Amino acid sequence: MKTARKRLPFFETHFFGFFIALLVVVFFALINNYTSFFSNIEDKVLDLHFRYKDVYENKSRQEGVYEVAENPNINKDILIVGIDFRTLNRLGRWPFPRYTHAALLNTFSRIQDQSQRERSVFLDIFFNEPADNAIDDVILLESMGENGRVFLETLMDEVPPPKEDATGLFERQNTLIQTHGAINNIQGDWKSMISFPGLQPPLSPYGRKAAGFGHANYLKDADEVFRRQPLIVKSSQLLEEIPLQNITPGFSVDEDHFQRLAWTDETGGQHNIPYPITEKVLEKISAEIDAKSPKRVVDNDGDGEPDESYSIVKLYQDRFLPSITLSLALDYFNKRIDDIEIVLGKQIHIPQPQYFDAEKNIWVPYQMLLKPALYDTDGNEVEAAETKVLHDINIPIDRDGNMLINFMGFPSFATTGSRQTFPVRSYSAYASNPPGLDPAKWPRTRALTNKIVMVGAFARGIADDEKPTPFGLMYGVEIHANALNTILMNKFIHSVPFWVNLLVLAAMVFLVSLLSSRFSTIWAFIALLLLVASLFITASILFDRSALLLEFTTPALASLFAFLSIIAYRAMTEEKDKRRIRSMFGTYVSPKVVDQILANPPELGGVDKELTVFFSDIRGFTTISESMTPQELVKILNRYLTAMTDIVLEHEGTLDKYEGDAIMCFWGAPVSQSDHALRACKCAVQQLEALKKLNAQLPESQRIDIGIGINSGIMTVGNMGSTQRMDYTLIGDNVNLGARLEGTNKAYHTNIIISEYTYGLVKDHVIARELDNIRVKGKNKPVLIYELIDYLE
Incomplete structure (x- = not known):
């Protein structure tokens, strides 16, 4: 039997598994940092976190004492006034005449x-x-x-307006900026x-x-779901x-007032030109523009043939506009756009926010409800x-x-008494019967003290204003309410470091x-599921609380990938080991023992163990062989060895070798x-019984008589031989004693x-007769020997 080259310890599964784990960690960390693959999936996990949020309910603290049943994470001053079906039924088709909106505003402002x-x-x-109608x-x-106190919204487009409209549109925007300001501290x-x-x-x-x-834009994620709002946007006007060829080193750009140069590639992608413009920068961008940007073709004489072509660089004036929710929040905090500081990729800083105390009619420091x-x-x-x-x-923002909007719950219904994450009142309740010009007839109040009233569509079909969110379709005005609430309640979603x-x-990866690498596949898989479930529960609790x-x-x-990788590695390496073990022991031991060996592979080097060795030999074999032809001898010998070997394997012994008519086997390895x-003693007794049955089928001249020697003790067992051929066998004095007892x-x-050593291990289970105290060849110390007669059931 050829020996397999021994695998280095590093490549053993329980060591190499850690190397696989290290590779998996590095691989997944790189993918996570340099691609959006995992972030797109993580958005779906975020949706689950939102849906698994605790619903705030009445809770009994002690007998007769209860908490208020309102959600403490929702600002009580946010009110949605929805243009719902009730409004459409009372006021007619959408869009309403603008005097209807005037009636709504008059209802709000005309109180005593x-x-x-x-x-x-x-x-x-x-x-x-x-x-x-003007x-x-x-x-x-x-x-x-x-x-x-009316706030209006503007909308930003990703495509530029038609040239004939651009001037007028940017004049309107300049009106807003001149009247209300723009963001400069960025x-x-x-x-x-x-x-x-646009x-x-x-x-x-x-x-x-x-x-x-403020602008009303929301940017949808890759899965078409709206989860984020740009609190600031960059409006770019082409100057x-x-x-x-007109761009030369030192070309002047007023970066302090947010001007920049850019060029557009053939796919429509925009590329900024770094500033200041040096000879080196110009040389680099010129090569890129020539290779990737379409040329401007000019027909100067109008003959239909191009006269010249050149590349274009565009000069933009950028202005930074707040979202409508940021503007409303700043107004609520008694702050102006000039008061905030913006660091892209980090935060929007609002210093010293205030709150209007209507009872005292003064502004006071802003307070958060903790309990x-x-x-x-x-x-x-x-x-x-x-x-x-x-x-x-400090509002966390990306680059x-x-x-990221911290949605507070499922979409609200306009109907009174139905589910409402934010309070919703009907537009018609305010616009249907506005007060007149006489202040004496005005109501004292409208119960809107310090409210941020958000008026918008709240019925399907009147506007394309429903957008998918983590909680399903939601009207745009309620998305605005969730974004505004995130700011007012300081309930920002932060990523862990x-x-x-x-x-x-x-x-996770190293634990998996x-x-x-150490447990069975099924138990390792169960552990993997438990770890992943624990991670998800932990992430959900962190998000909720x-x-x-x-990151989940x-x-x-990565844990699943590590699990599959290690299982695959085990399958490749351990299957090879199993084939080697089967080839090594398949002819030595019974299939049942082979299965045990595969389940717990033994140490195949030389080791000392307490074993029992068994030798048997046919007496007078030479005399028997002389009375038969070689073919007859081989036939009878094969019948004998088969019968004896079957009994050895039946008792799960290890067959060492045949030496002519002799059999050597052992137990314990x-x-x-x-x-x-x-086991060895039972095997010997049953072999004699089997031999009687075999002899009954043979002529008297061919009948067989055998001698068996059994000894127990410490022996060295393992692979022995040359590098080309090895056998799994025993050596030692106790092995020699077993061979001597067979001849005795x-x-x-x-x-x-x-031997007395074997007898001492089996004396309560066998019938034996003491024979003698002998000194065998190679032994100075006498050994007490017994004749084994039978074993007890």
Whole structure:
């Protein structure tokens, strides 16, 4: 039997598994950092986190004391006024005449106690075209001026407007900026932000009458779901198209006022030109533009043939506009756009936010609710609410100014008494019966004190305003409400630090690798499922309780990949080992023992173990062989050896070798057997019984008589031989003693002799007769020997 080259310890599964784990960690960390593959899947996991949020309910603290049943994570000052089916039934088809919106605004502003006014009114309605009846615009503008708290929205487009419209549209935007300001305190790589060359601002008179403005854009993720809002956007106005040859080193660009140069490739992608422009920079970008940018072809003489072609570089004026939710939040905090600091990829900093105390009619430091008040069953407060003053608000944003919206729940219904994450009131309840001009007839209040009133579509079919969110389709105005609430309640979703995600990734992968390389596949797989489930539960709890995002997708998929990799490696290496073991032991031991060896492979080098060795030999074999032809001798010998070997294997012994008519076998290796001595004795007795049956079928001249010697003790067992051929066998003095006992049967006219060492292990289970105390060849110390007669059942 040829020996297989021994595998280096490093390549053993329980060592190599850690190397596989290291490769998996590095591989998945790189994919996670340099591609969006896992982030797209992680967005779906985020949706699950949203859906598994705890629903806030009444909770009994003690007998007769309850918490208020409102969600403490939702700002009580956000109110949606929905243009619902009730409104359509009462006021007619959409869109409404603009005097209807004027009626709504008059209802808000015409109350006797002006300290009980709303904080702001956001009209999620576009006013970028004149009304069919000019008087309607006049009426609405007068109402906006009287109200003084109306915020309007603009829309940014990713495609530039037609040239004939561009000037007028940017003039409208400039009206908004001159009236309400734009963002100038911005740090970071503003050039690389997503550019919006198109825009749909409200008409200039509306822009001047508004109390504030903001864009209403939301950017959908790769799966078409809206989860983020750009709190700031970059509006890019094309100032000039410049031939590339006119760009020279030192070309002046007013970067301090957000001007930049860019060129467009053949796919429409925009590339910024680094500043300052040096000879080296110009040489590099010229090569890129010539290779990737389409040329401008000019027919100067009008003959239909191009006269010249050249590459174009575009000069843009960038302006940074707030989202409508950021504008509303700043107004609520008594802050202006100039007060905030923006660091792209990090945060928007709002210093010293304030809150209007309507009772005292003053602005006070902004406070967050930490714990709601407790009330008894009669409505009496028994424990005051806990609050905390916020000296700063830091809104986390990515490099494009996007904030992840912390959605508070499922979409609301307009019907009173139905599910409402945010309170929703019908537009018609305010616009149907507006007060007149006489203040004496005005109501004292509208119960809108310090409310941010968000007016928008809340019925299907009146506008393309339903968007997919983590909680399903939601009207745009409620998405705005969720984004605004995220800011007002300081409930921002933060990702855990990079090193935490990396540590979790490594811990998961190495733990799975440890289990997969040491336990069976099924148990390792069960452990993998438990680990992944535990990670998901942990991530969900962190998200629910602390709005922390712990990555789940990357460590979960990496753990599965590590599990499959190690199982595959085990299959390749261990299957090879199994084939080697089967070829090594398949002819030595029974199939049952082979299966045990495969389950627990033994140490195949030389080891010392307590074993029982068995020798048997045919007496007078030479005489028997002389009376038969060689063919007859081989036939009878094969019948004898087959019968004897079957009994050895039946008792799970290991067949060592045949030497002519002699048999050598042993018990206790390669699979350990605590009753190895008894197995050998039973085998010997049954062989004699089998021999009687065999002899009954043979002529008297061919009948066989055998002698068996059995000894137990410490022996060296293992692969022995040359590098070309090895056998799994025994050596040692105790092996030699067993061989001597087999020959001793002749002197005592017995068939089975066991040593005192074997007898000491089996004396309670066999019938034996003490024979003698002998000194065998090679042994100075006498050995007590026994004749084995039978064994006890």
